[in-house]
Amino acid sequence: MRNVSVSLLLVSTLALLAACDKGGASGNATVAAGGAVPVTAGSDGFKPSSVTFPQGSAGKLVFTRTTDDTCATEVVFPELNIKKELPKGQPVTVDVPTDKAQTLTFQCGMGMYKSSVVIATK
Numbered sequence: 001m002r003n004v005s006v007s008l009l010l011v012s013t014l015a016l017l018a019a020c021d022k023g024g025a026s027g028n029a030t031v032a033a034g035g036a037v038p039v040t041a042g043s044d045g046f047k048p049s050s051v052t053f054p055q056g057s058a059g060k061l062v063f064t065r066t067t068d069d070t071c072a073t074e075v076v077f078p079e080l081n082i083k084k085e086l087p088k089g090q091p092v093t094v095d096v097p098t099d100k101a102q103t104l105t106f107q108c109g110m111g112m113y114k115s116s117v118v119i120a121t122k
């Protein structure tokens with residue numbers, strides 16, 4: 001039990017640091033145990049701006065666009081070669097590979113809104 005809380009604390013700290021690196025005006029971070037994590041594409045860009053998955057977990061991001069006021073009508077993962085349309089109000093799931101520890105970027109089509117997925121070593 002004690003080990004679990006220590007590693008959770010470590011992961012939270014790392015995620016917090018990652019969010020700060022972004023200069024994080026709207027920086028907020030989610031640390032997930034795995035599974036589907038909702039991400040909103042709203043007027044401030046993507047929220048949360050950072051999602052952390054443990055290595056080897058089932059990582060999924062479920063994007064929902066909630067506004068017509070931004071250019072975030074699609075989401076792009078440059079490192080994964082993934083580009084998906086985000087129809088307003090319609091959840092779109094992206095599977096994130098968690099086999100190795102790394103930080104992946106996701107962004108709008110023009111790269112204005114940048115967010116990250118952190119795959120953290122256990």
Ligand SMILES: [Cu+2]
Nearest residue numbers: 071108110112
């Ligand atoms: Cu854009």
